[in-house]
Each structure stands twice: as C-alpha cells, then as structure tokens.
Amino acid sequence: MLTKRIIPCLDIKNGRCVKGIQFENIRDAGDPVQLAKWYAEQGADELVFLDITATNEERKTFAELVRDIARHIDIPFTVGGGISSVADVEVLLMAGADKVSINSSAIKNPALIEELAKHFGSQCVTVAIDTKYTEATGWKVYTRAGTIETEHATVDWAKKVTELGAGEILLTSMNNDGTKAGFALDITKAVSEAVTVPVIASGGAGTMQHFSDAFKEANADAALAASLFHFRELEIPVLKNFLKTQGVDVRI
Amino acid sequence: MNLVIVDYKAGNVQSVLFALERLGVQAKLSSDFETIKAADKVIFPGVGEASAAMAQLKARNLDKLLPELEQPFFGVCLGMQLLCQHSEESDTDLLGIIPLPVKRFQTDLKVPHMGWNQLANLKTPLFEGVAEQDFVYYVHSFYVPLSEYTIAQTSYPDAFSAALQYKNFYAAQFHPEKSGAAGSQILQNFLAL
Structure with missing residues (x-):
C-alpha cells in the first residue's frame, strides 16, 4: 500500500536551518545535516530544504550543503529556492x-517547467504554489515569497503546471501558514482532485488531527510542516501512530 | 571489490555513490566499456525519460555492449526499465536484455507512483534479511508487469514487478539508495552476490 508522506521542511540561510513565521520573524532552529539525520531516524518520509538566501555566492554554499545532506541521509529530499534555470537544477541534482522545487521562476517563465521535465524527468520537478484566499479574489497564486498577487487562480495554475510537466505540487496556504489552525482543506482538496500528480499540503499544521484531516478530507498525498517538528512540539513517531489509528496508511 | 557504476549522463549517480560510501564501498564511475567489462559488479542507475536515456547509451555504444556483460549487474529505477524490450514511454525500443514490456500506469490513482510502498513475494538472495511488507521508496510513472522473472512485487493498485532477475541481470524499480535500512540491505546483498 502506498503510504501518505510526512515531510518536515527546513528553511536554510547561510547553511543553517531557520523558520519564517508567516514568512517573517526568522528563528534559528539548528544544523541542517544533524536535523536531517534525526528526522530520517524519526521516520520522516522525505525532507524539503528551501534556500532562502539571496546572493549567488550563498547559493554555492547551499549546493555544498545539499551534497553534505545527500552523503548522510538515506531518504529522499527536495531542494528549492532561487532556482531559475536548467543549469541551477543540474547542480542540485x-x-x-x-527533486527540485520551483516557485516564482515557474510563474515568470512557465516554459521552464517543460524544459526541466524534458531534461530530468517529471519525477524530479515539484512546483511550489503559494496561495492566498480573499473574498474579493478567491484563491489566487502569489509569487516572490508570497508578496505579489498573480493573475492565476490556484486550481487553474495547478492544472497548467501539471500539463507542462510538474511531477508533484507543493501547495502552501498563506492564510494558514504559521497559524497552527490546520491546513487549508478546501483548496487542497480542490487542487488534489483537479490534477493527476501527488499534492503536498503545507501551511497551518498544529495538531495531529490536522494531518489526519489533510489526508482523509482533503485527499492530500503528503503533508509538510516545519516549526511544529523543529521545536519538537510534535514527534513524528507519535504522529504516525495516531494516523494509523485513524485509518491513514503510513510507513511505520 | 571492483565496482563500476555506468555513467551515461542520465541519472542521479551521486546518491548511489553516497549510498555505497555509507556501506564502506568506493565505486568507480565510467562509460568506458573495457572498464565496465573488467568490473566485478556493475550498477546501472537511471532517472528521467526512456528515449533520452537510450540516446545517451547509443551515443556511447553501450546499447550494444551492456547485453554482453556476464558479471552481477544491477539496474535501478529507469535502469531496470532500460533492460527490458520496449517502453510505452515515447514508444522506445530498449536494450532488450529481459524480454518484458514497460507500460504506463493506467489508474485513477496519482501518477507518478511516488512515495513509500511495500514489497511482497521476495525471492533470491537479493532480499536476504528484508522482510515481506518492508517499505521502499518509489518514484515512477511506468512499470514492468509481473512475469516469471519477477523476484519482488508491489501493488499500485495492481501488482507489478518491484524487482527482476534474468540470468546475471538484477533490477529494482524502487530506489534502494533512498530506501532507508531495507534499501541498504538490498545494496549490501547485491555486493555480496
């Protein structure tokens, strides 16, 4: 039975793990390689590392860190942040x-998705979508770390990136991110039903029940969280045991 | 041990190198047939698209040469599919070593089949020390149906070949290099063949 995936996300700046609360107020949460190894031992199914540094020089540091992580862990991981070309992806792979995750660059240049899928295969192309709901606009896609609203309605954009060759969608609700009030079930469900590729729910995890809801109600294939895991408010083995009692297939 | 990984610019060889390094084995990366032929064992990784990978093999004449190998050989993921006859992916003729087809998943479930899934009906020393229903990591959209060469199976939703053996050619659809302890055990078992 294919199991639902639990994915801790680590934001990386200058080779250290940090977490933005609502994309602001960054706090230091430790050494990425040590955290990665610890999560793998805890039963994390996959990891995501997002490079939130700005300069090219710092990106080189990130590629070295990726190498260091790959050397030490034996579970899959996705990396993202500032990727805008085939050459960027080649270095990281x-x-x-x-897998690599692309976000703003996919909006700026949708053809990049197609190019990456052709070069490396869809299986390693995750498109990250930051989405926000307002009554006036409905669910819209945002870019540039969630600062700029785009013209794209979220479900339409998810369908489009899948047609272009995305192999997975990482859907983050900005309304929910950092609130610990639960995942955005409605939009996660809508996206998951609209596309044929796996969808990772992200933003808002606060309790074990939230994960269960994301899988059972919103039909997410994976769920991602950061600070909840980093500050050990929720331990992965406890979470997985809970999910199992809820009838969710998990790897234990 | 003289272990060679086939280098044909189609795949995540670094992960395989690191996995072997964690087992204390240094592998050589090569696309030179004499080097590959002289190896005690050969690992053939691969990710990406079948026709592009075949083009890379042909450019190095490896499509003619790999079928001649007689030492234990291990194809991983796309490396497994390439050993077969023909793929529905871009209607591609493959190496033709194992007389089996590669098909696209036709299911209402999500494709790619991505994540951790379970092994069953384990056969051969490749799975020594691996338990029925142990989890391994998959990411693929095409699969090899069950056959007389199937030495492990997984269901999504129908059962397909998780691993194959044909003469000296072993192959796994999942990624042993990314499959935690079970994956390390399988790599270790291949090295011990």
Missing part, C-alpha cells in the same frame, strides 16, 4: 538532491 548532481549534488544528490532527488
């Missing part, structure tokens, strides 16, 4: 990443 060659360093040992399994």
